[in-house]
Amino acid sequence: MLYVEHIWVHDMDLLLQRVFDAVTNGSTYALIAVAMVLIFKATTLINFAQGEQAMLGAFVVLQLWDWGVPMWGAVAIGMCFSGVLAAFLERALIRKFDPADHLPLVIITLGLFLVINAVAAIIWRFDPKSFPELFPSGNAFAINNIRLSWYTIFAFTSCVIVLFVLQTLLSKTKIGLAFRAVSSNIESSRLSGIKIGTTLQFGWALAAAAGTLGASIYAANPVLQIEPSMMLRALILSVTAAALGGLDSLWGALIGGLTIGFVQSVVVQYIPFIPNEMSLSAAVIVLLIVLIFRPSGVLGTRAVERV
Amino acid sequence: MRAPVLRVEGLEATYGPMQVLYGIDFSVYHQEIVVVLGANGAGKTTTLRSISGMIETKGLIEFKQEEIGNLRPSEIVRRGVAHVPQGRGTFPELTVQENLRVGAFIRVDKDVSADIDACYQNYPILYERRTQMAGSLSGGEQQMLAVSRALMSRPQLLLMDEPSLGLAPKIVEDLFERLVAINTEYGTTMLIVEQNAQLALSIANRGYVLESGSISVQGTAENLVKNDAIRRAYLGA
Amino acid sequence: MAAKIHIQEGTATYRKYRIAMWTCFIISLLLVAFAYVDVGTISIGSNKYNLSLIRLDKAIAFTIAILGLQVVVGYTGQIALGQSFFFGTGAYLSAWLVADHSWPFLMTLLVVIPSCFLIGMILGLPALRIRGLYLALLTFGLAAVFPSIVKLDKLYTYTGGAGGKLTSNYKFVAPSWLPFDKVAEGLQKIPFLGGFFGDGPLSDREESRMWKFILFSIIAAICFWLVSNLIQSRPGRAMRAVRDNETSAATSGINLAATKTLSFGVASALGGVGGVIYVAEIGIASPDDFSSLLAIYLIVGLVVGGVGTLSGALIGGLVYALIPDWASSTQSISFLPQRWLQGPTGSLILGLLLIVLTLFLPGGIVAGWRKVKKRFLQIDSATF
Ligand SMILES: Nc1ncnc2c1ncn2[C@@H]1O[C@H](COP(=O)(O)OP(=O)(O)OP(=O)(O)O)[C@@H](O)[C@H]1O
């Protein structure tokens, strides 16, 4: 009897531990997903280079920190850097294309993907480097085998804070209002005197900054290191997270991210016939199911499909 | 006579290889209400879109004696031209209140909130719905919102594309009454494209008839109402 | 402009022109084959560039996969990015049959083509509901998961896990009746240029390489021929109608579902054939060769040649097979710091090509070439 109870307790520990892992991963996917949502809202475009832009931003953060800039200062400068870069990219590469014609835009973002990945690898090389610890190390509490690390708590909290900030920015500021107007009705926005180009640039910058924060938090995970291809997997997981949320909802991205984290760290672990390495495949299957049955996302409120 | 608020001369517009406007001339004077009539596909919407800078055109477009033909829409709005587009002129994912704020996007003065309140006084229903998404409003409410949104920029010239489209006759009458009121109260000049010729001519000073991209008939509203061809074609007489 | 030549389509002159062009093409192919069967390098400055048949065989493999992309993306307008998935499937299927069941490589095509065709059609089914960007997303995801699927422990006996599946037990042996040695000898006797063709008869390895190159070229030629017939046939016209306007295609009686699935099937089968040639050439199927990066590179191949042009596939295949390799063999360029030559320079160049071409030459190299050609030669289309 005692023995059985012991196993049960042990299993509960494991489950909780995995839920914490899910929250950790989910929060970082959510931050990249939020970036993709911002761009999708504005232009109905999926930016395949979002993960790479975020990775580049995180490398800039690392570089600044190496040069002696205080940690969070480096993060702030890194976010500004990628915001400015993204605004430039929008102007130089994206704007001239018709947003309704998807192929050239997909191709451009794939090209950006390759270029950014290569540039980062040329400058910083492929060998993994450790990233400054943005959050206190150690555990907030540890009972039996359950350990809730400070990292998990802070990663999740930062994610929620970012969402609140973004939401406030979009609903309370003039440029945020313009951004939402453009994503709702471009024609009437132009007729109301909104400069579409500038507004979209703002969206790109905001997205890239959020992405850079996401990648920095991701790389600051004590069990991970930063290297140029670290976002390859995360991109698919984040996109799936965004799609779960309907691609156009900020909070949907968070819930989508947590769901994907949960599928990856909990569900896959408990289904015996799905091997461990399948977590990426599991995400793609989730994506497939969502796209077939609820193209507007599980959490999407919009009835009409925007594609 | 005074110089016109809007003067259009030799306006030509094309979509790709297809020419839609073949050099049209017309003017709108201060405080006037001018209506443009025409069959489907005649080029009425294209004319309005040319004025507000949404498409590239050839010819002269002058607003308050200044050429605006090559300006961007955002600049034209700032000069004082507002445009209620055909059909969906609102932002469905934004609340009613936000729609009005977007309408005032170009303004930097402090009176925006006061104007919004004024608009709510005229349309109490919009006040009731102020926190609802515009997309959830009825067609008539959306049209009120679209007009109010355009007025929020405090325009000198209001372009309106078929404001009566899809609305019940009673609502259309209210809307037109309201337009007349705005016209007298603020002195807003109006250029209205309409299918409902009867009603439009009843509030208009003058009118133009557009046929396949050219102006075929023009005159004062009274003369147009009497014109036999127009009575047959647009007034169902 | 004075030197412009006019040729009327459908006349005898036109036929002669076509035959002359093709003969030139095939002769130069053979010349290249003989010239580079052993030496295989070109030197520019202090840098040596590999042009061995191994490279060209890889180019053929990529060409065929890109040809598949031309069908689904170029002609049917579906943004499907997952060609690497089918390339990998073909490669692994073939490697398994060759290594574990001692099949000859070419025979594996009989299994690979129908399997990939079917898998492509089945995976294409969701695409009937999923369009545009969503399809791009999903197919990209498909490409991303391929390596993790073949690395599964459960599939280890079939795929060889992370280490990959070796097929070196199979050798291509050139049939003895082929006069390789005579041709080589003849070429070596050409004054001045003879030196390019090495000396003495071909070794066994060289003969085998030559034989492979010829076989693969023939397979590629067959693929081109089939696809160009498909494009001109009724289903091909249906594909283009779907690309140009899905709604009006549907209203004019085209069966959207059938057209799209057919196009996915054909594209995947071509991807599979490419994979077979790839693994036949390099002798191993390893999981990370078929990652989402390959998917993007194949898109580069599609765009560089020109989306919606068949000959563009060939250019794309060559560009992808040669440029990254040449970039990494470039040891020094005077005006570039060393560091920029040591990283993934090839990937950088391909990415830049993708962006620059899309911005400035949307029709790819083929469109650019056609523009240049038009200055000198005009082919008037048949008006009767
Ligand atoms: N974006 C466009 N691209 C191509 N052709 C267009 C476009 N917009 C309008 N047209 C064509 O231009 C012509 C004039 O269109 P316009 O919308 O100006 O007509 P209209 O007078 O407003 O008609 P309606 O009363 O139906 O609104 C029509 O033949 C229409 O098909």
Ligand SMILES: [Mg+2]
């Ligand atoms: Mg119209």
